[in-house]
Amino acid sequence: MKKKHLWLIGILAVIIFLTIPIFHILKTKWNEKEIEIEIPKGFTNDASQLNLTKIDTIIQVPNDKKKIEIQLKNVLKYAKENNLKISIAGAKHSMGGHTIYPNGIVLNMLPYKQMELDTSKNILTIGSGALWEDALKYLDKYGKSIAIMQAFSSFSIGGSISVNGHGWQKDVPPISASVISFTLMKENGEIINCSRQENQELFKLVIGGYGLFGIVLDVKLKVVENEALRYKYIRLSPENYVNYYKKYISENPNVNLVFGRLRISDKHFLEEATLNFFQKFEATIPVLQNEKSTEAQRLVFRGSVNSEYGKRLRWDLETGMNKISKNEIYSRNELLNDHVSLIENKDTSSTDLLQEYFIPERNFNQFITDMKPILKNSKIDLLNITIRGVHQDNDSYLSYARENVFGFVLLFNQKKTDKQEAEMKKLTNQLLEVTLKNEGTYYLPYRLHIDKNKMRKSYPKADKFFQLKLKYDPTELFNNKFYEHYK
Numbered sequence: 128m129k130k131k132h133l134w135l136i137g138i139l140a141v142i143i144f145l146t147i148p149i150f151h152i153l154k155t156k157w158n159e160k161e162i163e164i165e166i167p168k169g170f171t172n173d174a175s176q177l178n179l180t181k182i183d184t185i186i187q188v189p190n191d192k193k194k195i196e197i198q199l200k201n202v203l204k205y206a207k208e209n210n211l212k213i214s215i216a217g218a219k220h221s222m223g224g225h226t227i228y229p230n231g232i233v234l235n236m237l238p239y240k241q242m243e244l245d246t247s248k249n250i251l252t253i254g255s256g257a258l259w260e261d262a263l264k265y266l267d268k269y270g271k272s273i274a275i276m277q278a279f280s281s282f283s284i285g286g287s288i289s290v291n292g293h294g295w296q297k298d299v300p301p302i303s304a305s306v307i308s309f310t311l312m313k314e315n316g317e318i319i320n321c322s323r324q325e326n327q328e329l330f331k332l333v334i335g336g337y338g339l340f341g342i343v344l345d346v347k348l349k350v351v352e353n354e355a356l357r358y359k360y361i362r363l364s365p366e367n368y369v370n371y372y373k374k375y376i377s378e379n380p381n382v383n384l385v386f387g388r389l390r391i392s393d394k395h396f397l398e399e400a401t402l403n404f405f406q407k408f409e410a411t412i413p414v415l416q417n418e419k420s421t422e423a424q425r426l427v428f429r430g431s432v433n434s435e436y437g438k439r440l441r442w443d444l445e446t447g448m449n450k451i452s453k454n455e456i457y458s459r460n461e462l463l464n465d466h467v468s469l470i471e472n473k474d475t476s477s478t479d480l481l482q483e484y485f486i487p488e489r490n491f492n493q494f495i496t497d498m499k500p501i502l503k504n505s506k507i508d509l510l511n512i513t514i515r516g517v518h519q520d521n522d523s524y525l526s527y528a529r530e531n532v533f534g535f536v537l538l539f540n541q542k543k544t545d546k547q548e549a550e551m552k553k554l555t556n557q558l559l560e561v562t563l564k565n566e567g568t569y570y571l572p573y574r575l576h577i578d579k580n581k582m583r584k585s586y587p588k589a590d591k592f593f594q595l596k597l598k599y600d601p602t603e604l605f606n607n608k609f610y611e612h613y614k
Contacts, residue, residue: 148440152423155430155437159473171233175222175574176478177543178608183211185233188256192345195239199342200316203604206232212606215338217256217283220467221290221572222480224608225337231606234342236285241345244269249350250307255285255343262348263460267415272353272459275305278386278513278536279467285343290572291335291523293534294463295386295515297404298377303334303522307347314341314604323522332595335523337571339596339605354459355412356383356405360449365389365400369491369533372402372516381406384462387514388445389495392438397499400514401446405462413458421469428470432477432540433508470538477542479510482555483570485517485532490565494535497561505554507547511538524595525586527568534570552576559585575612582613589613 166172172179186202188195206213215234216226226233240257242265244250249271253262260280262273277292288309293301308322311333321330333340363371368387376382382404390399427444431437472479486494502509513536520528537558541547555576559569568585569577583589593614597603603610 148444151434151437151440152426152430155426159429160475161473162475164475171216171227173219173221173224173226175480177222177548177574178224178227180224180227180229180608182227183230183232185235187235187237188239190238190241190254192241195344196312196318199234199312202232202234203312203314203316206604207602213604214607215285215289215342215605217286217289218258218281220279220282220286221337221609223571223573223575223612225289225572227608228606228611229608236342237283239344244271244350246271251348251350253284253346253348255283255288255309255346257284258282259284259287260464260466263464264415264417266350267353267458267460270353270412271350273305273463274349274351275299275302276463277302278465278515279469280464281467284346284348288334288343288346289336289338290570291520291525291527293515293517293528295384297382297385298516298518300518300520301335301523301528303520305349306334306522307349309333309346310344311340312342312344314600314602318344328595329599331522331524332592332599335525335527335571336592337609338607339610340599341605353412354383355408355410356457356459356462357408357410358452358455358457359404359406360453361402362446362449363400363402365397365495366492368400368402368514369488375402376404376516379406383407383459385516389512389514390442391509391512392442393435394439396503397495397512399442401449403449405457405459408456410456413456413461415458415460415464421466425469425471428510429472431510432472432474472540477540480539480541480551480574482537482539482558482573484535484537484558484562484567485527485570486535486562486565486567487530487532490567491533494561494565494567497564498535498558501554501557501561506550507554508540509537510540512536524588524592525571527570527585529568532567556581571609575609579613 171182212228212231214226214228214231217236219226236256239254241254243252259276275296276294277287287302291301291303310318311321312318319326376385385404388401389397427441431441515534517528517534518531520526541551
């Protein structure tokens with residue numbers, strides 16, 4: 128009889144154990160409202176959802192090479208005659224008005240996505256409006272893959288070049304290192320080729336130049352082999368992260384992709400980490416799937432918003448799944464083809480905002496120590512911290528990786544209120560202070576909460592950058608909110 132009671136208690140405990148997280152995830156789904164945020168006619172916005180701005184017009188470019196050249200020359204002429212500014216937009220994932228100028232013309236480059244692969248030289252020529260997912264699907268047919276790209280495939284090639292994005296490819300510089308050349312339409316309509324040999328200064332300025340020097344048209348990118356990769360992970364203390372990274376990642380020639388994660392629940396806040404990596408494995412390369420079911424994963428992520436239970440659940444589920452999926456085989460293209468919808472926020476009263484800080488290896492642990500009380504005391508909800516290794520960038524004029532660094536990618540959920548906006552500005556400036564203390568810098572595509580003087584502490588070549596802007600675009604035809612804030 129006693130044994131029977133124990134069995135019943137055990138079964139009840141398991142039911143309760145399973146019921147609570149299921150109820151939490153269902154509650155998250157129930158509370159979501161499928162409301163599309165409509166942008167009023169004559170306005171535009173970006174991924175921050177905090178930059179609704181009246182504009183003159185949005186111009187869709189064509190996909191045809193000859194047609195786009197003719198159209199854009201006419202647009203430049205029209206803008207000059209009517210004293211209008213031009214901003215350039217792709218997937219609009221920047222968050223500080225980088226693709227927007229009030230009452231200006233917005234060029235929507237997304238339709239321009241022609242592709243051609245030189246299989247003998249492993250070079251992809253691609254229109255700047257193409258998304259990385261377009262490139263991956265195209266290359267997959269040839270057994271090839273993108274050399275360096277951002278974490279999500281739903282960004283545009285031109286946009287990634289304009290912010291000089293980086294990814295989670297092992298021990299490589301930002302995207303700039305994979306760019307062989309690109310064609311650029313200047314403010315006078317002339318189309319030139321920019322590379323490390325031709326128009327070198329413009330090559331460096333345009334990469335990470337936020338669309339201020341002209342319109343990027345066709346880009347030549349290095350491509351690599353698509354490979355079968357096997358998943359591995361290590362759970363560790365953040366204090367050991369750098370040593371483990373050297374041992375298991377840098378010194379292992381088979382590792383291809385890698386990222387780290389810090390625990391952000393109040394319990395064990397920044398006291399646990401995971402190192403997740405994928406290494407080459409001799410196996411049949413899985414076929415790239417067109418669609419992936421990600422709703423359950425998204426709901427687990429959204430269930431962590433303003434919820435200590437949700438944050439613990441997500442950490443436990445992720446680390447639990449790590450154990451289950453250890454040694455699973457993936458194709459490189461499959462791993463790179465993740466869409467931003469994986470974390471999509473459907474709450475129209477709030478928005479998810481990114482920040483990133485780049486810290487030299489020698490100050491890795493001190494930075495975590497310094498930012499811990501700032502994040503703990505903030506009234507902004509922290510959703511995630513990912514860590515990525517970025518090697519020195521010798522190409523971009525406004526380089527954020529002037530030596531090898533670790534990028535700390537922070538994602539926050541912020542209510543769309545003046546109070547929360549002020550809190551976010553305060554938080555950003557506090558984080559920048561400890562970043563500068565630790566000889567680091569911050570990433571420029573996000574909210575414009577840092578003033579121009581502090582920006583120059585992170586980017587000592589900024590004054591010269593803005594002088595060169597006037598050299599190549601004296602009438603400031605190409606303009607946006609980022610430029611107006613920092614120049």
